[in-house]
Amino acid sequence: MKVGFVGTGSMGLPMAQNILRNGHELIVHNRTKEKAEPLVQQGARWAETPAEAARQSEVIFTMLADDLAVETVTLGENGILEAMREGAVHISASTVSIKLINRLAEAHTAKGVYLLSSPVMGRPEAAAQAKLRLLLAGPEEARQRVEPLLQALGEILVCGDIPQMANAVKLGNNFLIASMIESIAEAMTMVRKHGVAPDRYLEIVSTFFGSPVYKNYGQLMQKRAWEPAGFKLRLGLKDVKLVQEAAEMVNSPIPTADIVKNHLIEGLAYGWGEQDWTAILKTVERDAGLEID
Numbered sequence: 001m002k003v004g005f006v007g008t009g010s011m012g013l014p015m016a017q018n019i020l021r022n023g024h025e026l027i028v029h030n031r032t033k034e035k036a037e038p039l040v041q042q043g044a045r046w047a048e049t050p051a052e053a054a055r056q057s058e059v060i061f062t063m064l065a066d067d068l069a070v071e072t073v074t075l076g077e078n079g080i081l082e083a084m085r086e087g088a089v090h091i092s093a094s095t096v097s098i099k100l101i102n103r104l105a106e107a108h109t110a111k112g113v114y115l116l117s118s119p120v121m122g123r124p125e126a127a128a129q130a131k132l133r134l135l136l137a138g139p140e141e142a143r144q145r146v147e148p149l150l151q152a153l154g155e156i157l158v159c160g161d162i163p164q165m166a167n168a169v170k171l172g173n174n175f176l177i178a179s180m181i182e183s184i185a186e187a188m189t190m191v192r193k194h195g196v197a198p199d200r201y202l203e204i205v206s207t208f209f210g211s212p213v214y215k216n217y218g219q220l221m222q223k224r225a226w227e228p229a230g231f232k233l234r235l236g237l238k239d240v241k242l243v244q245e246a247a248e249m250v251n252s253p254i255p256t257a258d259i260v261k262n263h264l265i266e267g268l269a270y271g272w273g274e275q276d277w278t279a280i281l282k283t284v285e286r287d288a289g290l291e292i293d
Contacts, residue, residue: 004057
């Protein structure tokens with residue numbers, strides 16, 4: 001299958017490498033060409049623009065940081081939509097707003113091409129091991145065509161027939177992760193102030209909770225492993241704001257999001273935006289009067 005891939009950052013690069021390893025013809029584009037060089041060296045073809053990548057592809061992925069990047073690459077000058085062949089499939093793997101994915105769905109339908117939304121659950125190491133969870137939504141005929149391709153990236157979890165359904169699930173999941181990180185940070189700080197070492201506390205917590213979120217994110221906080229960031233704090237803030245917007249669209253109260261958002265804003269103000277979003281622990285510690293390393 002001829003596959004285009006736009007966005008070869010920390011998540012896109014390993015995803016694209018797994019597509020190559022599974023024998024597909026790959027055409028890549030990234031705003032910074034150097035980040036796509038490993039793929040070109042492994043046999044991918046370079047495209048000068050997103051449109052050029054789309055023109056040569058049956059299926060094209062976008063894996064980008066935010067709404068603006070996705071909108072520009074898809075609908076802007078030399079964007080993929082203008083160049084997609086009739087019946088081609090665009091897989092949006094980015095975490096974006098429901099408002100944007102709905103706009104994109106309308107534009108794709110008008111062009112006679114398919115949009116599938118498939119934001120992913122998992123950090124870069126999961127992407128490298130082809131162990132992502134792919135939240136997939138969109139027209140069934142398009143889903144069936146791409147499922148063998150997506151299986152090279154991880155486990156497929158179908159959310160429904162309308163693209164926005166996958167985005168709603170992704171935002172809901174990210175909100176749960178953010179809320180658990182906040183809760184771990186608050187609990188870890190409280191017990192630390194009572195003299196309990198964070199590593200001992202996490203050992204005890206693991207006997208009660210089997211969640212990989214408690215285990216994996218808790219260990220990052222305990223080790224204070226803020227860099228390199230698996231998911232940057234500034235992107236966590238972006239996602240929490242998207243959760244709030246999605247909740248407001250359907251009049252669904254989500255008050256916990258305000259607490260998480262405010263601590264992420266605090267972290268951004270302290271200059272921790274490029275660190276892992278588990279650095280939210282430092283904002284809780286600072287509020288509790290602890291020294292921050």
